[in-house]
Amino acid sequence: MSRIGVFICHCGENISRTVDVERVAREVGLLPGVAFSTDYKYMCSDPGQNLLKKAIQEQKLSHVVVAACSPRMHERTFRKAVEAAGLNPFLCEMANIREHCSWVHENKEEATVKAVEIVGMMVERVKKNRVLPTITVPVTKRSLVIGGGIAGIQAALDIADAGHEVILVEREPSIGGHMAQLSETFPTLDCSQCIMTPKMVDVANHPKIRLYTYSEIELVEGYIGNFQVTIRKKARSVDEDKCTGCGVCMEKCPIRKIPNKFDCNLGMRPAIYVPFPQAVPNTPVIDRENCTKFKTGKCGLCQKVCGPGAVDYEQEDRLIVEPVGAIVVATGFDLYNITEKPKGSMIKGYGEFGHGKIPDVIDGMTFERLASASGPTGGKILRPSDGKEPKQIVFIQCIGSRAREKGISYCSKVCCMYTAKHTMLYHHKVHDGQAYVFFMDARTPGKAYDEFWRRSIEEEEAVYIRGMVSRLYQKGDKIVVMGSDIAVGVQVEIEADMVVLATAVQPQAGADALAQKLGISYDKYNFYSEAHAKLRPVECATAGIYLAGACQGPKDIPDTVSQASAAAAKVMTLFAKDKLEREPIVARVREAGCVGCFACKKVCAYGAVEEKEIRDRQGNLIKVVAYVNPGVCGGCGTCQATCPSKCVELDGYTDEQIVAMIEAL
Amino acid sequence: MHPEKQKHTFEPKIIAFVCTWCTYAGADLAGTSRMQYPPNVRVLKFPCTGRIDPVFILKAFQQGADGVLVSGCHPGDCHYIAGNFHARRRFAVFRKLLEFVGVDLNRLQFSWVSAAEGGKWVEVVTDLTEKVRAMGPMTEFRELALEEQWSGAINTPELEEAYNQI
Amino acid sequence: MTKSIDTSIYAAVSEAIRAEAQRILSDGTVTAIVGYAAARRKGSAQPIVISSADDAAKLIFTPACVNNLAVYLTKAKKEIPKKGKVGIVVKGCDLKALSGLMGESQLKREDLYLIGVPCAGVLASTVQPATELTSDSIAPKCTECDAQLPGGCDFVPPQAPLTPGQTRKYAAEIARLEALTPAERWAYWKEQFSKCIKCYACRQVCPFCFCEQCLCDRNKPQMVDTTPRPAGNTAWHIVRAMHLAGRCAGCAECERVCPMDIPLNLLNRKMAKELKELYDYEAGFEVNDKGPLNSYTEKDDQSFIK
């Protein structure tokens, strides 16, 4: 006979305001099997937990139900307390009478009746709970970092410096990401490449880091501590081991007019190229779409001029499988653009700004490339249309961001600061020019940030206009900016030479597809979701996967680096132990009843089901049954719902437990 | 300011089978956002919709549920990779079976509710509750449970007396 | 209007079966053959297992050879396959069941020698064994048969069956029921299920009910009421139909053996129809790695999900 203890939490007044907790305790106390029931102001507090522990020992309780908040909140807390009192933690269940009851109902009578029933259901369930021993699994102490921008680089260096191997995978031919494209950085105006490139070189030289550039994640299998990652190393057409990075191939390539994505298509590159001079690795890649050799079979000049014979037209994509124990996702961001979007898409473009067809209306990243000393203009601010220096330049903030109508409601967080920076860079480079900024709010929280913004106005003479722009149109070689100043309450018209749009920060294209491979969740914009907004901001809900940088939400460089180091710390914590304890919520096969139809194996997404031969003492095969590898099992229970004779059961969610709950209704 | 609460004569029992990662979390969000919905629903938490056996739905109706809701993660969002895809097929077929034996499918609702969709949870639960309330109690299985073999008509006074004494 | 169905090839088919059986038993290809033999009543037939070439002459094929012999290879006679390779006489419908069993790892193709029979149809369970085969006396499942000639067998007699176009009896009945209101359908099935005496003959005869312990016999927890009362009966038949969905090959043995004449195959056919419409799945001769309910595509219909 079970001796169940039921503990009803008031949650201050959060529960007791709408649920008569004393009555719940009283009524539940009468249920068969309930030996003890009580209520308390804060069950999760220290005295609350002590009350629980004391009751278990004094009342010799066999099972515990805590009726309080959502189990997603405190199940761990109470199971730990129960364990401390000497009971198996899985003999404790929580009844959710806060999120699912007191907070969503107002009528006290109704809410109380519902609470009694919810607790009653959990009482019946807990009776069927079994002692579950904790499962331990080995940990592979290598980690995968996806994305070679500043977030991925920082995380990789931190983990590698702690002595663990790191696999760093980057989609582009070089690591560096967006930070490598920036000219100067706020709020100190130090040169981005000066602080970035040494880190890139560190990555290349680190003995513990294995770098895969021009590579993508193909498949992720396994689970925390034991992932198997398949990486597609795209054909570079240049052998990385042989190439010395001399650059002769690039000099000789006859195709020279391909817009360089790294320079926001302002500069040109050959068909065999490195995206920028400081690229890591400094190994060129052939852009097969534009290469004459690949298009027509003729040419082959680069191969002829290559001394070490590194150019290899036959190279194919390679699939590499790497076992890792933890994954850091650092895929970063992309910039929204104002071009016309397909009909029906959630995101819209800016027709009122000409859908990106006015040549001298550019985005912030393009301005960075113009301002960068290593950029296509050598650091001169020149108009893309005619190469003239713009004397009147207009910056417009919140393009795409905070624009529900365009499909994006969030604030992109970095634009206020980088626009302030742009006005300064402009003022430093075009002394007789004037910068104007249309803005709604200046959001400058951060160390020395607001001072920086004020400096752009007070010292660098940028004219800030509080108001938005309704329309942009080309008039002769000017761009007419139709805006308003809401402080004055008048319309403002500026004939600008150039307009820079602070476009929104969006997740990388394909972020959702990668998330699906990883089995992590993402929001409607495709930003990856952290496990808890405040308390677990760098972990995914999927164990063993961590987030760093703008793939999780818009971030500036200091925030990104902090989060990357935090993710690295999480990985190191995981790697600090040789074995990992995991929740024993896994499927088990009742071999006696299994007839070996392997429906379970067919539906298992983890490949956890194996075939196992049962033999008699003489070694004769009796039958082949299913076996679930507890280390691999994800614990979804799809196998159990599929098994016709229910000979595979998911611990913690057995049919007995569930039927008991249904019958309690 | 709240509208005057309406009194109903029939309060349906709704059972919701939900996955813990999306819909349960969505229902939690409805709670943390203090949204309001009818108290008729009882939530049973599963790790994944893939774990939900059609037999549970049958069992729920037999145990007196007037409506059943099955809800999990949106396609592609399954915490367990593909549990919801398997569930989708399983329930697509099962509901056709129930329909064929004469269960009104208005009593059986399936939905995708993500952890971010507290509002959708409220909407789904409210809609189902109101729909089932309008339909009245689910009597089919309940009547069946009271019946004996051969339609269970107790047609003689002796039988009736014997029955009453049980 | 009653149309007679030509069964004249059955004699030649029987002859061919006997010759082949004689051959494969003599040369040791197989250790035993499961087939049909004449039974005591005139015109009737019954399953037989022969292991000697001398017994090959006992084998027949007639319109009375209704049984699905696949069941003898799994649970009914579990010891049979272990002795070595086994021959089995299969109609098209039976072969579909065998393919299904292979897909579910219950049988291996290499352990079997398949003797396929060209079949124009067999008799309904409601008529006497000696009855002439006509569009009235034919088993309902044969009116929807698309497998008169089994494929992928080791041996098939050369005769080709001739079958007239027939009214699809299950399709018509499904359409009739679908047109009713839910309440009317409920009343129909309530009436049908209330007849059930829970003898489990349907389970016993089904080649796919090979579970060692049926879910419906479990009492910890009791998922389905085991007593022969309407509530439990209804649950049993719903669970049965669900467990067979995507697996049942349409041999209709369940319906044939039901002592209370419950139209069990109607449920199975309805499920088959839905699976065809939803996922374009049909039971066939090929061995599928995964059934329609063990697999999925990302684009599956979800119009019923909010």
Place this chain on the structure above:
Amino acid sequence: MKKKKMIISRETMDVDFVRKVEALSGTSVRRCFQCGKCSAGCPMATFMEHPPNRVVRLLQLGQWQRVLAGRSIWYCASCETCSTRCPNKVHLASIMDALRKLSWDLDGPSKESYVQLANKIFLDNIRIYGRQYEMRLAAVFNVKSGQFLKDMMLGPKLLSKGKLKMFHSKNKNMPEIEKIFARIEEMRRKGEAL
């Protein structure tokens, strides 16, 4: 109106009026975050004493009297540029409609009488004739607004081009029209519609 200090309190912020605006317009007033894009694109903003964004701002503060006292709402051309470009999906054109309707109900404390007069004649015409007759509209407007000579130059030219019809044709549905007007009035009397 002289620029008076705005005393803000729960009493002076008329939230009920704002709710009426929201009900009539079907759009949220609170949602506006004052980016000013509406005012930037408004073709009529230069004629208004309160640019469109400020009209919304005043509503957010419950200061509708200040809005209705001005001529801003009557200078809105209903071109819907504001609604189209609002980043926040505030349907300002509908808010303007609602404000004019409420101002109309209050018997127009506004300065702008010409636009109101034109509207009134226009609607009267519909009620009486079912359709619009520009000649009559213009004539009555000029008479009532005391601008007897306005657009004098245009009249004969238009007449000669056949652009101003002097007479109206018969419409079978006239009784229906009257009924619609009457039913709406009735609904309003009973408080069934705003």
Place this chain on the structure above:
Amino acid sequence: MTTPLNYSYYPGCSLHASAGEYDLSTRELFKALKIGLTEVPDWFCCGATPAHNVDELLSLSLCAKNLELAEQVEGDLAVACAACFSRLKTAQHVLGESPVKRKQVEKALDAPLHLDGNVKHLLDILARDLGLERLAAAVNKPLTGLKVACYYGCLLTRPTDVTNLDCVEAPTIMERVIESAGATTVAWTHRLECCGANFTLSRPGVVIQLANAILDSAKAAGADCIMVGCPLCHGNLDIRQKEIEGVYNVEYNLPVFYLTQLVGLAVGLGPDKLGLDAMIVNPMPLLKEKNLS
């Protein structure tokens, strides 16, 4: 095989008065293109801007009533006037979205609503239902060399997601139609700017200022003429053009055509069938210069 096109037709008040040439040219053009057009019997005013300006319920009721009347005639409803078009579409949209307003209007009409019919602007019919290819095939006298500034005004494409005629900020439907008729279009900046609309009566000063900006922009872009699909725009640009020229001391001399007039010319209809004589800015010298008359 192409199915014959047949529409019910809602001309709107202006087309029966100041914009008679729009009505005339529409009927003649559709006849020439073999598109059936049957006028909605005893339609009445949609309420236009004044009604929704001060009385949305009235505006919705009038539009709903007209939609109901249109049901009597076979085919989708063809609308010529941009303002009527925008009003009818908006009414459909609002009544579909708001059950409260729907109930009120049902009460005002004392009848159930008919909202399912398609409401189409003439442009939509020419560009999509007939199709540009068939339109081009019907052209006998291509408008070669004529540089047209297509003026959308406010209401053809607005409100967003309601009229669904074309992209609200960068529409091209007028250009596509008139280019199919052989004309050249100019890129200009004030295609979507407001002309002042019905302020023409109450505050003509406003109209003169706004219309001037439009005429100025079209002239600067090198246009020979302006094409419109709205009687109100037409009134402000054509009827008031001389006055504007006087106020600003400029000369525009830009004929303002209705789209049906220009397409009609290309199809080969004579000036009498297109009501060209009703235009205040005389188009004949221009047409002569371009060999189009």
